[in-house]
Amino acid sequence: MSLNIVEYPDRELLYLSLANSMAGQLAQYLRVNERASLCVPGGTSPAPVFNTLSGTDLDWERVTVFLNDERWVDGEHNRSNSRLLRRHLLRDRAEAAEYIDLYTGDADAAAAAPLLAPRIEGQLPITVLLLGMGNDMHTASLFPGLSDTVMAFAPDAPAVMPVGGLEEPRITLSARALKSAIHTHLLITGPEKREALERAEKLDPLEAPIRAFLGEATVHWAE
Numbered sequence: 136m137s138l139n140i141v142e143y144p145d146r147e148l149l150y151l152s153l154a155n156s157m158a159g160q161l162a163q164y165l166r167v168n169e170r171a172s173l174c175v176p177g178g179t180s181p182a183p184v185f186n187t188l189s190g191t192d193l194d195w196e197r198v199t200v201f202l203n204d205e206r207w208v209d210g211e212h213n214r215s216n217s218r219l220l221r222r223h224l225l226r227d228r229a230e231a232a233e234y235i236d237l238y239t240g241d242a243d244a245a246a247a248a249p250l251l252a253p254r255i256e257g258q259l260p261i262t263v264l265l266l267g268m269g270n271d272m273h274t275a276s277l278f279p280g281l282s283d284t285v286m287a288f289a290p291d292a293p294a295v296m297p298v299g300g301l302e303e304p305r306i307t308l309s310a311r312a313l314k315s316a317i318h319t320h321l322l323i324t325g326p327e328k329r330e331a332l333e334r335a336e337k338l339d340p341l342e343a344p345i346r347a348f349l350g351e352a353t354v355h356w357a358e
């Protein structure tokens with residue numbers, strides 16, 4: 136497999152250029168479609184991309200935003216991916232976007248997943264998908280070595296699934312739902328993630344879940 140990787144001289148340039156590409160792809164899609172969908176990661180990497188994207192002149196009222204995955208914690212918890220989104224993406228011009236919150240407040244993710252699945256199914260194909268990746272090669276909440284990851288890779292998996300066996304319960308889009316995307320981007324920075332990406336290329340998706348998306352993704356990397 137040959138990686139489609141864009142290497143930037145610095146992170147600032149990466150963040151600006153990636154936000155511009157994503158906004159351009161959404162705008163292009165909205166020229167011929169009534170609505171577009173934007174699916175984004177949480178974690179520590181994407182905030183600067185969100186900051187730029189949120190100020191972009193786009194018909195945000197016609198865009199539906201949702202996360203790749205969420206930790207099952209309250210929306211004000213510092214590990215909440217939604218909290219990151221509200222602070223960095225769903226503000227300024229992007230405040231007008233529709234947002235589907237994966238954290239429903241239900242007692243657990245297993246109760247919420249079947250209710251969320253048809254809502255997310257209705258947003259497929261995802262117009263623009265941005266993925267992140269952990270140093271362990273997980274993406275969304277598809278982690279190596281979990282039985283829930285095996286289920287989330289089933290070709291007929293529901294769009295949204297609960298994930299157990301981690302420090303906190305989570306909810307994730309399935310591989311099928313994520314792979315529906317028309318445009319896929321992967322954002323990684325630093326040498327450790329670059330090395331993890333190179334390892335992932337040689338592994339099975341169940342050992343290195345990001346591997347499943349590398350065929351379609353444009354990888355954006357800066358030191």
Ligand SMILES: O=C1O[C@H](COP(=O)(O)O)[C@@H](O)[C@H](O)[C@H]1O
Pocket residue numbers: 175176177178179180181203204205206216266267268269270273274275276
């Ligand atoms: O737990 C998560 O981790 C990944 C990677 O996060 P990062 O902090 O290394 O950028 C993220 O893509 C995912 O959405 C998140 O829930």
